Amino acid sequence: MNLKRYLSFSAPLVIMLFTFAIFISISKIVSNYEQSINNDYSIVVVSTSPLIESKIKELSSINLKEIVYLKREKILNDLQSNLSKGSFELLQKKLPYFYTIHLEQFPTSSLLKQIKIDLKTLSGIKSVETFSKDHDNVYSLLLLIKSITSSLFISIIIFTFLIMSNQVKIWYFEHKERLDIIKLHGGSIYYGAKPIIKTAFISSILSSLFIILIIFFIKGNLHIFFTYEMIQIINTNLNQFTPFEISLVFLISSFLSLVTVFGILLKHRIK
Numbered sequence: 001m002n003l004k005r006y007l008s009f010s011a012p013l014v015i016m017l018f019t020f021a022i023f024i025s026i027s028k029i030v031s032n033y034e035q036s037i038n039n040d041y042s043i044v045v046v047s048t049s050p051l052i053e054s055k056i057k058e059l060s061s062i063n064l065k066e067i068v069y070l071k072r073e074k075i076l077n078d079l080q081s082n083l084s085k086g087s088f089e090l091l092q093k094k095l096p097y098f099y100t101i102h103l104e105q106f107p108t109s110s111l112l113k114q115i116k117i118d119l120k121t122l123s124g125i126k127s128v129e130t131f132s133k134d135h136d137n138v139y140s141l142l143l144l145i146k147s148i149t150s151s152l153f154i155s156i157i158i159f160t161f162l163i164m165s166n167q168v169k170i171w172y173f174e175h176k177e178r179l180d181i182i183k184l185h186g187g188s189i190y191y192g193a194k195p196i197i198k199t200a201f202i203s204s205i206l207s208s209l210f211i212i213l214i215i216f217f218i219k220g221n222l223h224i225f226f227t228y229e230m231i232q233i234i235n236t237n238l239n240q241f242t243p244f245e246i247s248l249v250f251l252i253s254s255f256l257s258l259v260t261v262f263g264i265l266l267k268h269r270i271k
Helices: 002-040 053-059 072-081 085-094 109-120 131-174 178-182 194-220 228-239 243-270
Strands: 043-047 064-070 097-104 125-129
Touching: 002 131, 002 194, 002 243, 043 109, 043 243, 053 085, 072 097, 097 125, 131 178, 131 194, 131 243, 194 228, 194 243, 228 243
Parallel strands: none
Antiparallel strands: 043 097, 043 125, 064 097
């Protein structure tokens, strides 16, 4: 009977903690991918006059990382051999300045539109290319992945709470007479509920240890579960599973178990 009780507590906890581990890993993958995209992403600006960095920093929509000037000399040198002297001199006068603007953070679609509007208010700006179509596709995918993983994790937490609550209720009604006798003699319901509190706590510890072992097993045997290409993306993020995150597994498991037990007991104590 005790083994069955431990399993009834541990099973939903294991599912919840495994989902949490997936949530953490996917969040890291998405975050790293987002940072990688941001490092490669830039806004191209064409201007008739040199850009002043301080003016761009004054724009509230732009969290500027750096401005890179694309040297006109290189462009002119590439074209010089194909142009007459007169045409080349005219091109030197008319050729605009080209810049790439790099941002500190990957911008949202709405922010990108605002950045384009704000940049065009600066004197001398002829054109701003944000590559919004490609940006929107990538950013929408990132948002979808984040939304799915967070929604799944929240749903599993609710599911785990409901399953464990049901187990506590079953235990309570199985031992109601004994608990009533303890209460009649002045004892606390929590004193009488020591077995279920102990079961919940031990189940949370065992579930946490099981999940941590699973995480390290998967980490050491990625080739069994993923292709080589996926391993290149996943491996870095799993190696960054920190002691804090491991302790968080224990904390979440214990907290949810004990809150569920004490919550149900408090409800019946008030009744």
